[in-house]
Amino acid sequence: MRLLPPIPDRLKPAPKRPGTAAPQKPLELVQEAGISAVDWIDERTSLSGGLRWLLFRKVPKGTNWFYTLGSATLFAFLSQAVTGVFLAMYYRPDVAGGAYESVRYITNYAFLGEFVRGMHKWGSSVMVILVFLHMARTFFFGAYKYPRELNWVIGVTLLILTMVMSFTGYLLPFDQRAYWATIVGVNINGTGPLIGPYLSDFLRAGPEFGATTLSRFYAIHMLLVPGLIAALVGAHLYLVAKLGTTAPPWLKAEHKEPELEAKAKA
């Protein structure tokens, strides 16, 4: 059985020197309390092993800034999730004009509303750009090859889900641009042969843009797809930790493998 990575020395509590008094100063007491709280949880969950497995991985030589693009995408997603939750406190998915009014209220009157909405609106573009940059990184570094194909497939699903977020979110301000862009978007979808017309009906909840189209898009945008993305990012990261990351393609193997070379010669 492979052992979990050990706790780095820095984090190991030093044994007490003989004759040291029990902690007394407030700082020491706080430290002590923190340690025993963590110990209490760890004794009952054994979480620290998993954390060590996740965090103290070996990374290949040559790991560089491009490897941060995946985490950057993740942070963009988290930013979207947090700002989105707070936008939902003011937003009303009401087709008869309430949706537009609620967005106008957020932008013009709610405290910091313009800022939070701006974060969400610009952040959505940032996330799409980052997903593509991260995808380009894994492609050009050959990181999609065996045994990481499944992570590529999960990644493609995440890409599609990110697009679904963009499409469904675009309708929510419910201004002229949102309305017509959605009409056009649903109709593009409807040009798929045979099932296209029914897919459009599904998206619109009927043959025309109707009373529940907006709430349908809102539910997909804030409940369905974020949940799917969070779950798939979990699987994505599990595979990253399990398989390790790839070395950059320009790196040559450092250790010669004499047995293999001998075999190759023979």
Added chain:
Amino acid sequence: MPDERKPKKSPYTADRNMPGAFEGETVTRRRFMTATVHGAGAVAASAFALPALAFALGPVFTRQKFDWQLVGNVTDFPTDTYIPRVVAIVAGIGEAGKSTVYMRRRNPAFDKDKPDQYNRIIAISTRCMHLGCPVRYVEAAERFICPCHGGVYDFTGQRTGGPPVRPLDRFYTEIRNGNEVWVGPRYSVNSELHRFSPRDPGEDTDGIGQYLYPARFSTPKK
């Protein structure tokens, strides 16, 4: 040579060293239990998954109603140009449910389709048949022009330029009580103005397109 046959396997899980086996449990009994537990799980999961799915898919199979709307008197409508009228395509949701319709009286000089009770007044939909932007009737050019990707239609709604795939849709109209003009649901046409149930923009009604984009269950009937 009966003794050369494979020895019959014991029906007991314990004899077969199966993981989790216990005294007296047979393989059949274990299979039965497994199937029961899986079956119960499937029933429990379907109990919320199926209604949720039906809830989401319901509108695809629900035929919508359309209320005919009175839009004016016969004499309001010219024969050589269009005037706009606004109809509620979807009732009860305000502006988002309304659509502009260009209307005129039938004129045998342009209208070669078979006359019947539904086209004595011509009502042209403003939904562009490329991807659904709103077209505008431009009087000087006698053409319908789309602002989005340059779709152009002639006076009768036939495509003359740009990416649209079929002529502009029309609405059923009726003259009731001698003089009142009523507008009914939308229908689609092909390039010979043959009527189809309402299609979405981007869906061809000529050639193979009429089979690739079948009629839907949700569109209102006249």
